[in-house]
Amino acid sequence: MPRIGVFVCWCGSNIGGVLDCPAIAQEAASFPGVVYSTEYKYVCSDPGQKLIVDAVKEHRLERVVVASCSPRLHEETFRQVLRRSGLNPYFFEMANLREHCSWVHPDTTVREQAQRKAVDLVRRAVAKAARLEPLFPGKIPVVRRCLVIGGGIAGIQTALDVADAGLEVLLVEREPTIGGNMVKLDKTFPTLDCSACISTPKMVAVAQHPNIRLYTYAQVEEVTGYIGNFKARIRQKARYVDHSKCNGCGTCWTRCPVTVPDDFNLGLGERGAIYIPFPQAVPNKPVIDLEHCRRSTRGKCGACAKLCPTGAIDYEQKDEFVDVEVGAIIVATGYGLFPWEKVYGEYGYGRFRDVITGLMFERMVNASGPTGGKIQRPSSGKEPKTVVFIQCVGSRDEARGKEYCSRFCCMYTAKHAHQILEKIPGSEVYVFYIDVRTFGKGYEEFYRRVRDEGAVYIRGRVSKVYQDGSKLIVRGADTLLGEQVEIAADMVVLATGAVPAAGAADVARMIGIPQDKDGFFQEAHPKLRPVETHTGGVYLAGTCQGPKDIPDTVSQASGAAAKVCGLLLRDELETNPLVSKVNEALCTGCLACQPVCPYRAIQPVTITERLPGQPPRERVVARVNEGLCQGCGACTVACRAGAIDLKGFTNKQLIAEVDALCL
């Protein structure tokens, strides 16, 4: 029996305020194998760690148990302490007294039960610790290349930062241009600097960067592998324009006879079937929308092919696949808008043309937008004199929308209000709000300025919007005055909340990132690991993780880039030693384990067996590739002969844990 040391942590009053830590330590001293047992206020602190190092020396400890918080928080911290103490870092086990005991059983009425539970949890940890084996991580080489999925401002920033560090970057964007949502915006709050002026130079920098390979109009279809060694398959959708020949002269898209509503401008403008999304698009070369192209719908036209001076049009182009190897993946798939038309009948389900979304307003007020920057009613083209803004459309509405706050809507509405008051003399602006949230630097000052400029803020919900002649009547409540309000408006702008981008669930499944209850990607820790995921080598940037404004998005993107650099600038990676192992003496070679493995880590090998007094004979056994195995343990249960075990979670250890808990 190895010599075990137990350290019970008070975690200040988090554990110590509920459980009797000295009593736990005292009881633990009687568990089999325990030669030393003590308690301390904060075991994870510097003096707490020293306590372990010293005790290992003084009491010749061979295994260490810390009874404190969740191993998901501090297991790695304490493994490092063991390393410093000269022990194998995997001679360590934790009992979770905080998250699983003191925090959930704080009442004095269940104190005795909680105390008993805590002792049981420590007994379990000691039982496992007694059966721990030394484990040694292997080394694998790292592919020094990073895949960035999504070419919005988050993807752009993160790609530039990684590329500037000297690493190769593959940036994949599904639209024909990079730029994402930010490039659609007109001005950005609170400084009112032009969004295009600050984002288009970055787009150009991406296109020209020697370390960045850009795939637009492309999608990642498949990801396999693991941290440091991923394989990805990129589908380059057919553009029907050979970009190696095209010089972007623009003859084709100005002469295309087809007109379709323009999705970049959210249907406010029109484009041809061959088009670039907007004049500053990167790459500045067109794609053909075959669904609307006259040559494909009616079988004749071909105007673009005839006009193209370089012969770049290729109607027969097919989707192509590119297989790449990367060491890390940054997911920056961004956000979409809450589908308010499906839910909010009181705003007309999208029937009224003069009820528009905030993003549509951005396109309208944008000098490069469909109206050339003129604010006008979509129904008549006339300048609106009275504009009503409605906040929290889809956000903060548990019943029909989302529970969360989308964070940026209060501020963009304030900016819209400012733009209307500035551009339309004599205009009136009303904003219906629940609360105004101005959390960022300079935001509150901006909001106050807009109120001073004359925007009328009404605290309350809108109950109905209806057409009356050429006007939209907005009926709502002013909850501060306790009155009904009715405003005859020319235009209504909805502050639609943010939701995960379309297809986020597919990306999550493909890469293996958990999603939170709203479909945003789940970070590894809400405070301390905000850009990492629980899948090693996969990082998050921007609004795919949750609604964010531009400064926060850019910061997170740079954070993710720093993490990737930290990973890829190493020569080798340590592999996780908690992997499956086949006992070849027991393995019958049935390979029932092989199809169970999601990582194709199990392969048959032929071994030569030499038994005493018998001629050597060959037989097939299963073997686990430790580089591919992720340590789920599904194979261990599938094995009929009981030949596979999972290191760190062995059958022996788990059964000892069960026994210890059922005493």
Next chain:
Amino acid sequence: MSVNESDVVTTAEGAAWEPKIVAFLCNWCSYAGADLAGVSRIKYPANVRIIRVPCSSRVNPQFVFRAFERGADGVLVAGCHPGDCHYVTGNYYTRRRLTLFKRLLEYVGFEPERFIVRWVSASEGQRFAETVKEMVDGLKHLGPQKRVSRV
């Protein structure tokens, strides 16, 4: 299986009897969900003892049976929701294996409330707490497990 009234109320020492539940939670979803219940200070009965496994597919039915054999009154296995497994397909195996195992347990006379498989994601602290509450209520009604218990 009939339940003796006296078993339900007290133990030999006369204290109120409390069921003992062994829970196998996958590291990525359900263990994190139980952590979240802690972080969110969601209270639940102190009858559950948690064993961490990397994936619910690591849970060999043998472990469950061992727990019953050693006197557990109920066993919970929890993993990521189907489709959300950290190891891509692990919980599909869990679902198949343990459905079969649960049927076997019921066939040999275990009440269905004694063995529960539940999907609890990392964001479902509330669901974890409710699952424990529900199990404890069910087990209190059933009384101690004596079918295979050697204790």
